[in-house]
Amino acid sequence: MSKKLTKNALTATATTLAMAASITSWAIEPQYIKLTESTLFIPTLQLKEVYDDNFHADDNNEQSSWITTLAPSFTLAGKGNKSGYLINYTASSDTFHSSQKDNNTDHIFTAESNLEFNARNRLKLNAGYRDIEETATLNQNQENDQYNSKTIGGVYTYGARTARAQIDLGANYDELRYSNSNHLNDDEERDTTALRSTFYYRVAPDTRLLLEARHTDYDYISDTNSSSTNIDLLTGVTWDATAKTSGSIKVGRGQKDYDNSGIDTASTGMWEVGATWKPRTYSTFRLTTRRAFDEGSNSVGTIGDGTDTTVRNTNDDSAVKLQTTTLGWKHYWIEHLYSDLSYTRMDLEYLDSNREDKLNNIGLGLTYEMRRWLDIGLGYKYSENDSDVNSESYERNIYALTINASL
Known part of the structure; x- marks a missing residue:
């Protein structure tokens, strides 16, 4: 093989692995199986043993259990001369040792494609399917919320x-459908169409000003009173990775107009900030904060290693004004041992009621990169929700041992 061909093959391999890592967030460095010169197959496996002292997030009916999670993941990545693609499938199976009825398996499928027609024209496409059961949203029929979502965009x-x-x-289109018994949660089913336009203007080699407009249409299938349109306008700045920092800041205003003219229009100041500061090569600080309108069932935060923490909501069809802030610190104490500490604060104001929630999440993890293909982690997560509705307040502790492995 010529030097040129060898270089091209290495470049394609590096690019496809980078694309894969951006979606799967690997801490390990998985070995790939080369199917063709430009197509890679990458299997990984996560095994997690968790003790959750309140897995329904309900202080009126606390249930605890050891939970074993087995999550194999399969990634197919490829690259052509001016294109790249990534396909990933993950099946996450939870076994509750003290509550067999809560056993479930989530299926997550994602696909992404990057196309570069020439130096001035590029296109990114994405699609996804998620089939999920959430134990932290026990509903009035004493069963977990079960739903699937289909997404396509670019x-x-x-x-x-x-x-x-x-x-x-x-542009992005999403369908949300529930599969609970007795048509429970049918009022949550909706189709969402989102359009976005962002203009960037470079003012320095690594810094660009921006102006962004968004139009999001929520079309509820049965609960038509919840159908609405969000219109957001933001301006800000984004800067690429430098020696120590990277991130973006957007500020502006958002407005929610309901299709039902009898419901008042709501508006709020909004912002989105994401910044990373790396004072040392082995230490990274993260800040993300956001204020905006969300649909009730979208009100989730993250703690620790990024696991979703859902706010239980007896009025899931109620839109919320959400303000959330996350601070994180990842630090390598020695070459292959790092800690990850995070704190998240969420304030939720429900638009059609007097309910307000204040959710605090703390996560602490310690990970040992034992081998290129093997990581072992210990983690603790604490979550507390203080709600005006007494039945929605809770405390929750999660202890976890996690093993990530690959070829």
Whole structure:
């Protein structure tokens, strides 16, 4: 093989692995199986043993259990001359040793494709399917919420990467459907169509100003009173990775207009901030904060290693004004041993009631990178929700041993 061909093959391999890592967030460095010169197959496996002292997130009916999670994941990645794609499937099976009726398996499928037509025209496409059962949302029929969502979308970019100006045009469509018995949660089913336009203007080699407009339509299938349109306008700045920092800041205003003219329009100041500071090569600080309108069933946060923490909501069809902030610190104490500490605060104000929730999450993890293909982690997570509705307040402790492995 010529040097040129060898270099191209290595570049394709590096690019496809980078694409895969961006979606699967591997801590390990998995070995791939080369199916063709430009197609890679990457299997991984996660085994987790958890003790959860309140897995229904309900202080009126606390249930605890040891939970064994087995989650194999399979990734197919490939790259052509001006294109790349990534397909991932994960099956996450939870076994509750003290509550067999809560055993469940989640199925998550994602696909992503990057197309570069020329220096000025690029297109990113994505699609996904999620089949989920959530134990932290025990409903009035004493069964877990069970739903599936289908998503398809894309972003077209005009402008060379080094150009002074660029524009992104994005669109996304999502279907949310529930499969609970007796048509429970049917009022939550909706179709969501989102459009976005972002204009960037470079003011320094690694810094761009931006102006962004969004239009999101929530079309509820049966609960038509909840159908609404969100219109958001933001401006801000984004900067690429430098020696120590990277991130973006967006501020603006959002408005929610209901299809039912009898429901008042709501508006709020909004912001989205994400920043990373790396004062040392072995220490990284993260800050993310956001304020916006969300649909009630979207009100989730993350703690510790990024696990979703859902706010139980007896009025799931109620939209919320959500303000959330997460602080994180990842630090390598020695070459292959790091800790990850995070704190999340969420404030939720429900638009159609006097209910307000204040959720605090703390996560602490310690991970040992034993081998290139094997990580072992210990973690603790604490969650507390203080709600105006007494039945929605709870405390929750989660202890976990996690093993991530690959070829």
